[in-house]
Amino acid sequence: MRPTAPLILAAALVATAGLAGCGGSDDDPDTVKVVYNRSTDNAIRFKDRLLEDVKKQFEKAHPGKKIKLIPIQAADNDYAAKVQQMMRSSKTAPDLVYEDTFRISSDIAAGYLRPLDGYLKSWDSWGQFAPTAKAAGRGEDGRTYGVPDGTDTRGLWFNKQIFARAGLPADWRPKNWDEVLDAARTVKEKVPGVTPINVFTGKAGGETSVMQGLEMLLYGTGQDPLYDPRARKWRAGGAGLRDALGFVRTVYAEKLGPDVSDALNPNANTAVANEWLPDGKLAIALDGSWLGQHWLDTGGHPWPRWSTTLGQAPMPTQHGQPPGRVSMSGGWAWAITAKSDKPDLAWKFIETLQSRDNAVRWDVVNAQIAVRQDVAADRRYRTAMPGIAFFTGLVRYTHYRPATPDYPQVSAALAEAMEAVTTGDSTPAEAADSYGGKLKEIAPGAVLKSR
Amino acid sequence: MAAATRTEPAPRPRLRVRTAPRRRPLRWLPLAPATVLMVLFLGGPIAYCCYMAFTDMQLTGSPDTHFVGLDNFTQALGDADFRNAVVLTLVFTLLSSIVGQNTLGLALAVLMRRASRPVRTLTGGVVVAAWVVPEIVAGFLLYAFFRREGTLNAVLDWLRLPSQNWLYTLPILAVSFANVWRGTAFSMLVYSAALAEIPQEITEAAEVDGAGGLRRLWHVTLPMIRRSIGTNLMLNTLQTLSVFGLIWAMTRGGPGHRSETLPVYMYDQAFLKALIGYGTAVALLLLLVGALFSVVFLRLMREEV
Numbered sequence: 235m236r237p238t239a240p241l242i243l244a245a246a247l248v249a250t251a252g253l254a255g256c257g258g259s260d261d262d263p264d265t266v267k268v269v270y271n272r273s274t275d276n277a278i279r280f281k282d283r284l285l286e287d288v289k290k291q292f293e294k295a296h297p298g299k300k301i302k303l304i305p306i307q308a309a310d311n312d313y314a315a316k317v318q319q320m321m322r323s324s325k326t327a328p329d330l331v332y333e334d335t336f337r338i339s340s341d342i343a344a345g346y347l348r349p350l351d352g353y354l355k356s357w358d359s360w361g362q363f364a365p366t367a368k369a370a371g372r373g374e375d376g377r378t379y380g381v382p383d384g385t386d387t388r389g390l391w392f393n394k395q396i397f398a399r400a401g402l403p404a405d406w407r408p409k410n411w412d413e414v415l416d417a418a419r420t421v422k423e424k425v426p427g428v429t430p431i432n433v434f435t436g437k438a439g440g441e442t443s444v445m446q447g448l449e450m451l452l453y454g455t456g457q458d459p460l461y462d463p464r465a466r467k468w469r470a471g472g473a474g475l476r477d478a479l480g481f482v483r484t485v486y487a488e489k490l491g492p493d494v495s496d497a498l499n500p501n502a503n504t505a506v507a508n509e510w511l512p513d514g515k516l517a518i519a520l521d522g523s524w525l526g527q528h529w530l531d532t533g534g535h536p537w538p539r540w541s542t543t544l545g546q547a548p549m550p551t552q553h554g555q556p557p558g559r560v561s562m563s564g565g566w567a568w569a570i571t572a573k574s575d576k577p578d579l580a581w582k583f584i585e586t587l588q589s590r591d592n593a594v595r596w597d598v599v600n601a602q603i604a605v606r607q608d609v610a611a612d613r614r615y616r617t618a619m620p621g622i623a624f625f626t627g628l629v630r631y632t633h634y635r636p637a638t639p640d641y642p643q644v645s646a647a648l649a650e651a652m653e654a655v656t657t658g659d660s661t662p663a664e665a666a667d668s669y670g671g672k673l674k675e676i677a678p679g680a681v682l683k684s685r
Numbered sequence: 686m687a688a689a690t691r692t693e694p695a696p697r698p699r700l701r702v703r704t705a706p707r708r709r710p711l712r713w714l715p716l717a718p719a720t721v722l723m724v725l726f727l728g729g730p731i732a733y734c735c736y737m738a739f740t741d742m743q744l745t746g747s748p749d750t751h752f753v754g755l756d757n758f759t760q761a762l763g764d765a766d767f768r769n770a771v772v773l774t775l776v777f778t779l780l781s782s783i784v785g786q787n788t789l790g791l792a793l794a795v796l797m798r799r800a801s802r803p804v805r806t807l808t809g810g811v812v813v814a815a816w817v818v819p820e821i822v823a824g825f826l827l828y829a830f831f832r833r834e835g836t837l838n839a840v841l842d843w844l845r846l847p848s849q850n851w852l853y854t855l856p857i858l859a860v861s862f863a864n865v866w867r868g869t870a871f872s873m874l875v876y877s878a879a880l881a882e883i884p885q886e887i888t889e890a891a892e893v894d895g896a897g898g899l900r901r902l903w904h905v906t907l908p909m910i911r912r913s914i915g916t917n918l919m920l921n922t923l924q925t926l927s928v929f930g931l932i933w934a935m936t937r938g939g940p941g942h943r944s945e946t947l948p949v950y951m952y953d954q955a956f957l958k959a960l961i962g963y964g965t966a967v968a969l970l971l972l973l974v975g976a977l978f979s980v981v982f983l984r985l986m987r988e989e990v
Contacts, residue, residue: 312957643958
């Protein structure tokens, strides 16, 4: 027994030394670590290419400094969970993160991000940003934590060729929800084999389901249907939510939408853009302004005739009540982590990313709606994509999601309600009630009675 | 070492009394690194996990963590989704581990004893291959097998049988099948070893007494491998309780909550809803379910002695 003891001891010592070694960070003071989300569609790499380009510009302008790009290829929910875990520890925290603006309040409240006001004060370009865009990166403490690089709007895309076969007009402008559903029913009847309409739904899709799907409906039912910004309280499921869920239920119960198992697939959004629409398998898509990015020559699935094949229509309000149309807007922003030990250098990279030229290129390849005046005025931006005028025109009608730290949890509860009515496990009324119950757990004392 | 101290010569009892307490920590010394490592890397996380279960720690949305007592546990017990997850976990465990893996493993082991050598090698190879495949790979393979345009429906079509949307209509059954497919090899190996240990004479004696195949299995074979059954059931059940990757890859717990077992529910709460504290509490409750199962099986094994 004895002779083995030193051996064990030695082994244990080596093991501890090794583990301690793993814990030590290999932090290089001249390297900025940048985390961003890579598209789950392997054909789409424009974001990666652009960032590589900006990285080269930066390294040339700042000799000796390096940028380390850390792409994370995952569905949005998993991306967020991964980044939040990275930001928890100074050993793993990157310097710069790309964040969906709906999560920023939450991550600010968690203390993951660093206020940028000091840098913004002396940054000329900040004056070019639209006030709503500036607000998107602002925390509840009034300080700004994120530099947005574009926004988006949402509406209905429809395939004019399928519409022609169904006897529907090429300049389709539905005035209320019923007209949307009627068009879908006509397609189902006249053009078999085609999915009449896609409304994103379900937990796996995460915010895609909630924002493109449910909220586009919900915000067409009345004033502040989700959150009352004056009272700073959430609204429990009322008539608006029941009707919005009812619309989703109708789409899937009448089989106007894709097969439920396809609709609940986490990569449904990739399928819509890369297969269903280009292959002419989908007639109407309730989707975002950025869809064109997939079909550009620089995109993953070039489709030269998309701009003549597809038409766009604003999403109408429920009964056509004023202002008659509805849109939702979000966007992503660059933020510096609180645990970063080289924020100045990280900020310099944001400045390089947001040089006018790079900002224009970003909005063009990413099919974003510009949030900067100088970008919006740029000829390259204005002529980049057919339909950009249509979606920019929706900015007047657009809504922003409640910028509260608990919004991501509320969004998850909404996604569950959607999934329950999509599968038929609950009626819209039951799902709305169950949402109300969850709301009380998420935001105790900040829930208004339903209308 | 202990024996050596005891046989020390008697004339110096005083010295022995004095040195004994001093020697004991010395004797522990070689084990010290191991003990420290165990406490640090095994005990540490468990203790931290227990602590987190009583807090409202969040992945995002709140900068600090508060002690909330039993709130997480009362919330779990009051949550219909949690109760649904418990029921599904029990169904999944019962169906795939106790009925599926265990019975099928035993059947395969019994049949393979009678099979010819090539058949035995082939069957053994195929079954063990399923076990060797990494969990996530198995998950995707079985997703491809069960999905609507997948292999199973193609086979059913070819047989002119109605096809089913397995992952949608009865996802819990699909993931249970998947787990049976993956885990049967383990049971088969355990039972093959156990059956090989049964002395030939006993089987022959039963045969001479006129016992048929089934009677022999029930009255001779099963009682003799009882301990192996207990061990196998326990290992299988505990492993099945914590299956996550397979279900996540195949259904993500959906559609709705129809295949959301406790580990999937836990992940969803902790990482997708950012409620780390609550998720950890659910993990502790899962540990409790596992402990209950082990107690039952340990009892089963003890009775025989």
